[in-house]
Amino acid sequence: xxxxxxxxxxxxxxxxxxxxxxxxxxxxxxxxxxxxxxxxxxxxxxxxxxxxxxxxxxxxxxxxxxxxxxxxxxxxxxxxxxxxxxxxxxxxxxxxxxxxxxxxxxxxxxxxxxxxxxxxxxxxxxxxxxxxxxxxxxxxxxxxxxxxxxxxxxxxxxxxxxxxxxxxxxxxxxxxxxxxxxxxxxxxxxxxxxxxxxxxxxxxxxxxxxxxxxxxxxxxxxxxxxxxxxxxxxxxxxxxxxxxxxxxxxxxxxxxxxxxxxxxxxxxxxxxxxxxxx
DNA sequence: CATTACCTGCAA
DNA sequence: TTGCAGGTAATG
Numbered sequence: 001x002x003x004x005x006x007x008x009x010x011x012x013x014x015x016x017x018x019x020x021x022x023x024x025x026x027x028x029x030x031x032x033x034x035x036x037x038x039x040x041x042x043x044x045x046x047x048x049x050x051x052x053x054x055x056x057x058x059x060x061x062x063x064x065x066x067x068x069x070x071x072x073x074x075x076x077x078x079x080x081x082x083x084x085x086x087x088x089x090x091x092x093x094x095x096x097x098x099x100x101x102x103x104x105x106x107x108x109x110x111x112x113x114x115x116x117x118x119x120x121x122x123x124x125x126x127x128x129x130x131x132x133x134x135x136x137x138x139x140x141x142x143x144x145x146x147x148x149x150x151x152x153x154x155x156x157x158x159x160x161x162x163x164x165x166x167x168x169x170x171x172x173x174x175x176x177x178x179x180x181x182x183x184x185x186x187x188x189x190x191x192x193x194x195x196x197x198x199x200x201x202x203x204x205x206x207x208x209x210x211x212x213x214x215x216x217x218x219x220x221x222x223x224x225x226x227x228x229x230x231x232x233x234x235x236x237x238x239x240x241x242x243x244x245x246x247x248x249x250x251x252x253x254x255x256x257x258x259x260x261x262x263x264x265x266x267x268x269x270x271x272x273x274x275x276x277x278x
Numbered sequence: 279c280a281t282t283a284c285c286t287g288c289a290a
Numbered sequence: 291t292t293g294c295a296g297g298t299a300a301t302g
Contacts, residue, residue, distance in 0.1 A: 003297090076297090077296085078285090113287085173297085174296060263297095264295080
């Protein structure tokens with residue numbers, strides 16, 4: 001999924017459903033490699049009796065704040081989803097973790113590709129996770145000056161920079177392509193080469209694509225679901241992502257697919273001119 | 279910096 | 291059968 005808007009949507013829909021709920025225990029865990037810390041045995045021992053105080057997000061981590069100082073951190077990676085299910089709802093072969101609540105409902109971690117990860121963190125572990133990530137793009141801390149300070153000292157291309165979670169938290173392949181198209185910048189432009197006006201435009205575009213993604217409850221290409229099990233609708237509004245061979249909504253030029261930073265990358269070759277070779 | 283690995287499903 | 295997919299960590 002799951003980039004910032006999808007994780008944010010999942011966190012909000014979890015918060016609305018399970019804030020104040022008590023965990024009965026782990027009902028299913030059939031892929032133990034998803035538990036990074038502590039050991040699966042410790043997870044089994046620590047979760048029963050915990051109350052879910054809140055649900056939130058840091059970067060692409062969904063955070064369930066529990067009592068007794070614990071935080072259950074979930075990363076959905078490529079194909080994960082976290083949903084709250086009614087007591088009778090059956091699981092399937094891709095449901096790898098089920099957390100039962102005392103009221104009979106259950107939280108399903110569904111993940112066909114098994115890339116998703118779970119950590120139960122104490123305050124120190126949570127602080128380390130926080131410190132490993134960069135500025136949140138939808139907070140006041142991410143202003144044009146802060147963005148300029150990120151770009152100016154780096155010669156790396158825009159796309160890999162925007163995907164770097166240590167610098168900027170939450171952007172992924174879809175929203176980077178969309179933000180670059182909106183700001184009419186080529187993904188291979190060197191970060192330090194942007195004029196002040198280009199930096200301001202890209203800064204605004206990043207906020208715009210993320211806010212729109214949240215407003216549309218995320219993008220569902222295959223597996224992503226909100227915490228209610230619903231699909232998002234943001235995929236209907238993509239301008240370039242996944243639109244190879246179709247006309248650019250701005251100028252009509254055919255959208256092309258490149259590979260940048262080892263990721264499929266979609267651009268309008270007219271609106272987003274390639275940088276001159278150095 | 280580039281390549282490979284981790285997994286499965288789906289479309290070409 | 292091959293290549294591709296919303297992410298990231300671990301290798302040369």
